[in-house]
Amino acid sequence: xxxxxxxxxxxxxxxxxxxxxxxxxxxxxxxxxxxxxxxxxxxxxxxxxxxxxxxxxxxxxxxxxxxxxxxxxxxxxxxxxxxxxxxxxxxxxxxxxxxxxxxxxxxxxxxxxxxxxxxxxxxxxxxxxxxxxxxxxxxxxxxxxxxxxxxxxxxxxxxxxxxxxxxxxxxxxxxxxxxxxxxxxxxxxxxxxxxxxxxxxx
Amino acid sequence: xxxxxxxxxxxxxxxxxxxxxxxxxxxxxxxxxxxxxxxxxxxxxxxxxxxxxxxxxxxxxxxxxxxxxxxxxxxxxxxxxxxxxxxxxxxxxxxxxxxxxxxxxxxxxxxxxxxxxxxxxxxxxxxxxxxxxxxxxxxxxxxxxxxxxxxxxxxxxxxxxxxxxxxxxxxxxxxxxxxxxxxxxxxxxxxxxxxxxxxxxx
Numbered sequence: 481x482x483x484x485x486x487x488x489x490x491x492x493x494x495x496x497x498x499x500x501x502x503x504x505x506x507x508x509x510x511x512x513x514x515x516x517x518x519x520x521x522x523x524x525x526x527x528x529x530x531x532x533x534x535x536x537x538x539x540x541x542x543x544x545x546x547x548x549x550x551x552x553x554x555x556x557x558x559x560x561x562x563x564x565x566x567x568x569x570x571x572x573x574x575x576x577x578x579x580x581x582x583x584x585x586x587x588x589x590x591x592x593x594x595x596x597x598x599x600x601x602x603x604x605x606x607x608x609x610x611x612x613x614x615x616x617x618x619x620x621x622x623x624x625x626x627x628x629x630x631x632x633x634x635x636x637x638x639x640x641x642x643x644x645x646x647x648x649x650x651x652x653x654x655x656x657x658x659x660x661x662x663x664x665x666x667x668x669x670x671x672x673x674x675x676x677x678x679x680x681x682x
Numbered sequence: 683x684x685x686x687x688x689x690x691x692x693x694x695x696x697x698x699x700x701x702x703x704x705x706x707x708x709x710x711x712x713x714x715x716x717x718x719x720x721x722x723x724x725x726x727x728x729x730x731x732x733x734x735x736x737x738x739x740x741x742x743x744x745x746x747x748x749x750x751x752x753x754x755x756x757x758x759x760x761x762x763x764x765x766x767x768x769x770x771x772x773x774x775x776x777x778x779x780x781x782x783x784x785x786x787x788x789x790x791x792x793x794x795x796x797x798x799x800x801x802x803x804x805x806x807x808x809x810x811x812x813x814x815x816x817x818x819x820x821x822x823x824x825x826x827x828x829x830x831x832x833x834x835x836x837x838x839x840x841x842x843x844x845x846x847x848x849x850x851x852x853x854x855x856x857x858x859x860x861x862x863x864x865x866x867x868x869x870x871x872x873x874x875x876x877x878x879x880x881x882x883x884x
Contacts, residue, residue, distance in 0.1 A: 490831040532830065547828045552754075555796045594757045597795070626749045626828040628734065629692040 492531035495547040497622055499579055499636060500527045500540040507577050507673035515657070517583065517667030518632075526579065526673055528638070544581055546622025546636040553600045558607050567615035574618060574640035577673040578649070581633035588664035589625075604659035613652045616645040633667065694733035697749040699824055701781055701838060702729045702742040709779050709875035717859070719785065719869030720834075728781065728875055730840070746783055748824025748838040755802045760809050769817035776820060776842035779875040780851070783835035790866035791827075806861035815854045818847040835869065 501509075501520070505527030512522070521541045532545060551559060588596070600606050610619075618640045624631035641649055653670070656662065703711075703722070707729030714724070723743045734747060753761060769776075790798070802808050812821070820842045826833035843851055855872075858864065 490833065493828075493830055493832045495828075496830055545830060547830070549828050550791045551794060554794055556794045559794050589752045592753060592756055592758045592761050593795075593799070623828055626695075626697075626751050626825055628695055628698055628747060628749070628829045628831070630695045631692065 493547055494530070495549065496531055497546060497548070497620075497636075498527075498529045498532045499544045499546075499638070500529060501525075501542050501544075501671075502527075502540040504539055506676040508676060510672045510674050512669065512671040515668040515670060516665060517669075520581075520669050520671070526577075526671070544579075544624070544633060544636055545627060545631060546624040546633075547627070548620065549623045553597050554607055561611060562607070562614070565611060565614035567618045569618050569620060569638070569640050571618065571640065571642075573642045575675045576639075576641050576643050576646060576649075577675060578639045579671045579673070580637045580639070580653075581635070581667075581669050582637075582665050583632070583634045583667035584664045585666045599661050599664070604656070604661035606656065606659065606661060609652065609655050609659075613645075613648055617641045617649055617652065695749055696732070697751065698733055699748060699750070699822075699838075700729075700731045700734045701746045701748075701840070702731060703727075703744050703746075703873075704729075704742040706741055708878040710878060712874045712876050714871065714873040717870040717872060718867060719871075722783075722871050722873070728779075728873070746781075746826070746835060746838055747829060747833060748826040748835075749829070750822065751825045755799050756809055763813060764809070764816070767813060767816035769820045771820050771822060771840070771842050773820065773842065773844075775844045777877045778841075778843050778845050778848060778851075779877060780841040781873045781875070782839045782841070782855075783837070783869075783871050784839075784867050785834070785836045785869035786866045787868045801863050801866070806858070806863035808858065808861065808863060811854065811857050811861075815847075815850060819843045819851055819854065 501523035503524050505525040507526040507528070509523055509525065512520070514520075523541050527540075532543070554562065591599070601608070620638045622636040622638070623634070624636060625634040639649065703725035705726050707727040709728040709730070711725055711727065714722070716722075725743050729742075734745070756764065793801070803810070822840045824838040824840070825836070826838060827836040841851065
């Protein structure tokens with residue numbers, strides 16, 4: 481257990497989310513695979529908690545943390561299009577959840593803003609490809625790289641959708657993974673979950 | 683004392699720096715002023731520590747933390763010019779240290795990348811103005827906003843220079859504070875220090 485002493489009067493960052501994999505939580509693990517780099521230990525259930533609590537850690541195999549943050553690459557016109565089309569998380573019909581943690585290479589992080597934007601959008605069309613799958617696929621991006629403790633991934637993306645959109649979601653992943661941006665990814669895991677309310681009790 | 687449980691095997695982020703204000707440390711406080719927003723409690727000495735340790739907190743009035751990170755606005759040509767001109771920290775002749783913590787408004791963080799870049803450089807010439815003061819003024823920028831605990835500032839900038847460059851440094855601050863970018867700053871404190879080796883023992 482790592483304990484990080486930071487002094488008085490510092491509350492958790494309200495944009496911090498913890499993904500705790502273990503034996504409890506509303507999301508039941510249905511399958512997972514490691515695409516690049518080291519795998520994660522197998523889990524049965526996933527909890528998503530705002531902030532980090534002792535409870536989360538107590539029965540967890542692993543805890544991945546990230547913060548939602550300001551956008552890094554989107555322009556105003558892209559942001560407006562995203563906001564007009566995107567759906568929120570926690571829709572009743574969105575019974576599939578997928579967590580995709582990725583890490584990017586040091587080469588990526590040494591690039592300048594203009595170079596990263598060029599690869600991200602001009603070459604890889606990350607935003608414009610993603611837009612094609614809205615509002616079916618809801619998404620929240622979490623940044624891990626600038627947390628105070630060194631995390632095993634740079635980004636955690638959490639997706640929710642109705643299972644009828646599974647094929648479309650898999651197509652989205654293939655398109656992004658075939659893009660030039662993915663040459664800078666050196667660890668990637670894909671974890672699929674069913675929301676508890678739709679799971680048959682055993 | 684806030685204790686943040688994050689699970690096993692998570693080392694401190696090697697890019698994390700803690701600025702601990704209190705009664706110990708190699709940097710002796712000579713003056714400070716609050717430009718915008720709430721002030722910081724007065725201190726006698728400053729320590730700058732890589733990572734956060736219990737020791738740092740024990741005798742500290744306050745601890746401000748931030749991580750060095752990838753550049754957010756510089757282009758490749760700007761980065762090359764910065765790298766060719768900038769000086770490192772810890773030069774023997776650099777006996778003045780200045781810590782400037784700032785926070786930006788939610789309006790700033792809601793802007794898109796293209797809008798922030800436009801204000802930062804096209805309107806405010808932040809990088810090109812800063813370049814005029816190299817290599818005299820050495821600088822390290824730390825990001826606080828995406829740490830796991832909510833910090834009181836968004837950025838900590840640490841400057842070191844020979845005292846003969848004090849007037850030039852003050853001119854740099856005036857130019858940046860008069861720029862359109864500073865309309866988005868809502869808390870700013872300026873803390874001046876002398877390096878211990880140059881301080882007369884009392």
